[in-house]
Amino acid sequence: MMKKKKMGLIPLLLSLMMCTALFHGCMANDDVPIQINDDVLGLIVFKSGLHDPSSRLGSWNEDDDSPCSWEFVQCNPSTGRVSEVSVDGLGLSGKIGRGLEKLQNLKVLSLSFNNFSGSINPELAFITGLERLNLSHNSLSGRIPSSLSNMTSMRFLDLSHNSLAGPIPDEMFENYSSLRSLSLSMNFLEGPIPSALLRCTTLSNLNLSSNQFSGNLDFSSGIWTLNRLRTLDLSHNVFSGSVPDGVAAIHNLKELQLQGNRFSGPLPVDIGLCPHLSRLDFCHNLFTGSLPDSLQRLKSLVFFGVSNNLLAGDFPQWIGSMSSVEYVDFSGNGFTGSLPASMGDLKSLQFLSLSDNRLTGSIPGSLFYCAKLSVIRLRGNGFSGSIPEGLFDLGLDEVDLSGNELEGPIPPGSSRLFESLHSLDLSRNKLTGSIPAEIGLFSSLRYLNLSWNSLRSRMPPELGYFQNLNVLDLRSTSLFGSIPGDICDSGSLGILQLDGNSLTGPIPDEFGNCSSLYLLSMSHNELNGSIPKSFATLKKLEILRLEFNELSGEIPKEVGSLENLLAVNVSYNRLIGRLPVGGIFQSLDQSALQGNLGICSPLLKGPCKLNVSKPLVLDPYAFANPINGQNRRNESTTTPMRFRHHMFLSVSAIIAITAAAFILIGVVVISLLNVSARRRLAFIDTALESMxxxxxxxxxxxxxxxxxxxxxxxxxxxxxxxxxxxxxxxxxxxxxxxxxxxxxxxxxxxxxxxxxxxxxxxxxxxxxxxxxxxxxxxxxxxxxxxxxxxxxxxxxxxxxxxAPNGSLQARLHERPPTTPPLSWPNRFRIILGTAKGLAHLHHSFRPPIIHYNLKPSNILLDENCNPMISDYGLARLLTKLDKHVISSRFQSALGYVAPELACQSLRVNEKCDIYGFGVMILEIVTGRRPVEYGEDNVVILNDHVRVMLEQGNVLECVDPTMSEYPEEEVLPVLKLALVCTSQIPSSRPTMAEVVQILQVIKTPIPQRMEAF
CATH class of the missing domain: 3.30.200.20 (Phosphorylase Kinase; domain 1)
Structure with missing residues (x-):
């Protein structure tokens, strides 16, 4: 007898789940029993609660007797029962509902890289034999259910990259004696590490990173007793206290990551006794003292990071013994001394960052033997001498030697360097000589900064050869001569800064080819001639600085059509005539125009010179009757007074008609605006009524x-x-x-x-x-x-x-006199809260939600100054997500557009938000707008703070309305802002890292004093 087909099963499944008789005795209309496999039932119920936009689970058919042939399902061949369900990355969404608990033989359940939401279903704990559970990279929220402790067979548990919150249940790990791997990273979990975790003596991989876990990790916590650990990642939390000696007890430890916490005190002296360590990251903490000598024993170490701590002492001369190291980052500490020649023994070295220390001496030429080196950052030290020529023979990607005391010429590059280098920063040194002609051969170069040197050369025409250059900074470099016309031939240049040189001659008309340019600054030179009309083609131009030159003539009226132009300074030139109509020119400040005695503006005192052509002579008989025209011309020669009288009347009539027309147009416009306003209110009322x-x-x-x-x-x-x-x-x-x-x-x-x-x-x-x-x-x-x-x-x-309490924009820049200014605790709360909100958008969604339009007016505040980000991700609603649309329209806040948006080869991503966040930090701390007019120039806040920091006067930038503030918090916050606004997107931290850095900065005073 053929089995009757089961019809309409899905509507019955939830009620059938309550049948304990497993459907025996349930009869169809023709009295034929319907027997349903438990695994089929459970999976179909699970599927019924999901949204499967691509029908990836189409093979899951309720009419099948067994699910063993279904895609993404595996069965035990001996029992015929489902043993594994893996639906990773299928684009599924919905909640993890009922059904899966029916799969009593399930060993592996993997639902990662989907968009499951809601809380973790506690009934998953009914699958007591489950060995591997992977719910990572979803949108799960709520707390981890304590019922998961019933899964006594659990070996692999991954709940990372969700939005789980609260503490870990104390009893979570009481029965996990077989647990091998645990990952809870990238959530919002908090509290101490449960003591029951120490019972997991077989644990080999523990990842609790990027949460808000706290507490001390001394021996009383017992974390160091898990001697089978191979990887331990506690990074980006709020752990504090010292890391005691005894780490060496974990003999098999390969990776130890403690970065982004509040650890203090010295590094454990026995850390070098873990012979298998390959990754060691202590960055962004409060560690003090010097590096333990035992570190030189780590022959297998590949990654070594101790950046942004309070470490001091001489640079380790034994560094060359770490023969396997590929990544070294000691930046942001207080190391002294010189670099040893043994640096050349690091044959595997690829990344070297020693920036912002107190190192002196010369850069060792032995670095030439580090043949794999691709990134070298020695910024902000006291290195002297010349740049080793052999260094430029390597295939480097990034070179930053800025802020030192280097002398001599810039070495010529090799063919390897021509192909690989994309960022070169030699600014703020004492380099001399000329800019090498070979520099035009750097085909991949995107960032070039030679500013604040004494090169004393002409601008080489080879600068026009760059095909990918986005930033060119040659400020105060002692350049002379004319500007080459082909400097923008590539069309990719976004920032061009030539201020403070001795450049002469006219501005080339070829500047109209700089189609990607959004910042052009050539102030304090000796440029002459007129401003080219070709500037009108620079549709992306936002900032134009031409002050303190010898430019003459009128500002081309065509420049007034530049819609994106947000800041202009043409002061102290020889310009004359009227300002262009439209755009920024109607709202220019006096400081942007002063020093031009011939410009016509009510803001300026002095003569107004109009550069006009010869008077236009009107022939009153031009439209006369052709028969009598000649006689009237002859007649006009005998009656000149009559002719002048007619002309006077004609001009008066024209003026009167023109004035009347303007008045009439004004009345019509005002009337139309009133009608439009009334229609808009009526339209909204109608729309809301239909809503x-x-x-x-x-x-x-x-x-x-x-x-x-x-x-x-x-x-x-x-x-x-x-x-x-x-x-x-x-x-x-x-x-x-x-x-x-x-x-x-x-x-x-x-x-x-x-x-x-x-x-x-x-x-x-x-x-x-x-x-x-x-x-x-x-x-x-x-x-x-x-x-x-x-x-x-x-x-x-x-x-x-x-949000009824207004925006950050209003509190910073539109505050009435009766409202007190923001205190530092409130400002820090706004910065940290905004960072957490952005981190949630960036890291809790795949693909990440990018704000695109971060600025103070989109940060709303509650009564306690807690920030709430608005208008996030609205660019997703655009039919065409285009970085040019974003930068020109939706990122309209002055100074908030990331520089890479001008480079057509770069895509819009999270780094654009991070740049805007850094600008916002500067605005919050200083109380100033990102771009504003000073007394004689345009002040770009980012550049201003960076210069003040390098001069040691950065606290002078702090908002003077804050009467009290802790310098030990304000200073690192400003440094973080400058890192976030790095010109190179890859140099900016992620928002998760920003949150952890801010949490480290907000250290209680006793712990901070103890660290010192």
Whole structure:
């Protein structure tokens, strides 16, 4: 007899899960029993709660008798029961619901790299025989359920890269005697390490990094008794105290990562007695003292990082004995002495950073023997002598020797260097000679900084050969002669700074070829001639500095059409005439124009010189009757007074007509604006009324439907639509649209509604729904939550939380006199909270959610000055995600655009947000805007703070309205901001690293004093 096909099984499965008789006795209509395999049932129930957009689980068929032939499922051949389910990276979403607990023979469950949300289902603990559980790289939240302790067979547990919070349950590891590997990294877990973890004596891999775990790691914590550990990663937490001697007890330890905590005291003296160590990272802590001599025994060490601590003493002369080391980072400490010649023994060395120490002496020529070296950073020391020529014979990718006392010429490069080098910084030294002609052969060079030297040469025409150069900084380099016209032939140059030289001659017309240029600065030179009209083609130009030159003529009126131009300074030249109409020129400050006695501006005193052509003579008979025209011309010669009288009347009439036309146009414009305003309010009322008509929580959005992710809010809206319409009010606007505040159900709770601009916004409801729901999953205490949306082809609205206490922009720059200034604790709270919110966007989603438009007006504050980031990820709603669109329109805040956005070969990524975050730190600490006018020049805050730091006067930049602040916190915060605003994106930290660095900076005073 053929088995009857099971029809409509999925609607019955949840109720059938309650049947303890395993469906025996349940009969179909023809009395034929339906027997369902437990594994089929469990997997089908699990699948029914998921969203599978690509139908990757299409082979999972409810009509099959066994799931062993299904894709992503493996069975035990002897029992026929499911032993492994691995659905990694299939783009699945939804919650981990019921069903999987039916798979009682399951050994491996892997759901990583999906978008599962909600909490971890406690019923997973019913799978007591599970040996491997991998839920990493999802969006899981809530606490780790204590019921997981029932999985006594667990060997491999990975819950990393989620949003899990709270402490680890104390009883979590009581029964995990077989546990080999545990990873809880990249979550928001907190508290001490549970003591029960010490019972996992077989543990070989422990990764608790990038959380908020705290406590001391002395012998009483017992962490060092896990002597089978091979990798221990406790990085980027808030652990404190000293690391005691005794690490050598972990004989098999290969990787020890403690970076980004608050560890203090000396490094353990026996650390070098772990013979198998290959990675050792103590960076970003508060360690003191010198490096233990035992480190020279680590013959297998590959990665060695101790940067940004308080270490001191002479640079270790035994460094050459680490024959296997590839990565060395000692930057940001207080090491003294010179580099030994034995540096050349590091044959495997690839990365060397010794920046910001107190090293002296010459750079050893033996580095030439480090044939694999690709990055060398010796910035901010006291190195003297010349640059070893052999150094430039290596295949280096990055060279930073800035801020030293190096002398002599720049060595010529080798063919290997020509192909590999992408960043060269030799600024702030005492280099002499000329810029080598070979420099034009660096085909991969993207960043070149030779500023603040004494090169005393002409600008080599070979500079135009660069095909990928994004930044060229030759400030105060003693250059003379003219500027080569082909400097922008490549079209990739984004920043050109030539200030403080002796350059002469006109500005080349070929500057119009600099299509990617957004910062052009040539102040304090001897340039003459007129400003080229070709500047009008620099559509991306944002900052133009030409002050203190000898430029003459009028500013071309075409330059007024540059929409992105945000800062201009042409002071102290010989310019005349009227300013261009439009753009930034109508709001220029006096300091940007002074010193030009011929410019016509109400801001300037003195004569106004118009560079106009000869007077235009009008022939009053030009349109006369051709028959009588000649007689009238003859007649005019005998009546000159009459002719002048007619001309006077004609000019007066023209003036009167022109004035009347302007008045009429003004009246019409004002009337149209009033009508537009009334229509806009009516339009919003109509839109909001239609919003209240219905609601839905899931599925594709029907036209004109309100989609709210919180059903309770939906009910409030529907029951009180009159109050909603009466209290809707406009509260602001931005590049993405206008914002209104609305009362929910007439009650005290308010929400914000953003009416999106229609240009470039997604016009397909399914795509719009998908992108907004992704943003809706970004739930964090430092993010403004997305509550829902409304969509029609003509109107798109976003519903978000409402923040009643204003923005950071208002508190910094628009503060009324009666409001006290922000204190340092509040400023630090804003910086840290914003960092945590951005870290959640960057690290909790794959692909990451990038803000694109970070600036103070998008940081909203609550009553305790806790920040909440708004407008994040809205560029996802654009039909075309283009870095040029982003940089020119949506990153409109002056000074916040990352420099690489001008380089067409680089993509928009998280590093752009990190650059903007660094600028925001500077703005918070200094109280100044990122770009503003000084008395005689344009002050770029980033450059200003960097110079003041190098001169040792950086605390003079701190906002004077802060009467008290701890220097030991403010100074490292400013340094962090400068690292975040590095010109090279790869040099900027991740947001997770930023959070950990900030947490290290906020060290309690007793611990900080103890560290010193």
């Amino acid at each position: 209240c008509s219905s609601s839905s929580r899931s599925g594709s959005p029907p036209t004109g439907k309100l989609i709210l992710f919180d059903s309770r809010a939906s009910q409030n809206w529907i029951t009180n639509p009159e109050n909603l319409l009466n209290k809707a009010a406009e509260i602001g606007g931005g590049v993405f649209g206008t914002v209104y505040k609305v009362s929910l159900g007439g009650g005290p709770r308010m929400v914000a509604i953003k009416k999106l601009v229609t240009s470039n916004i997604i016009q397909y409801p399914e795509d719009f729904d998908r992108e907004v729901r992704i943003l809706g999953k970004a739930r964090h205490q430092n993010l403004i939550s997305q509550k829902g949306y409304y969509w029609t082809p003509q109107l798109q609205l976003l519903v978000t939380d409402y």
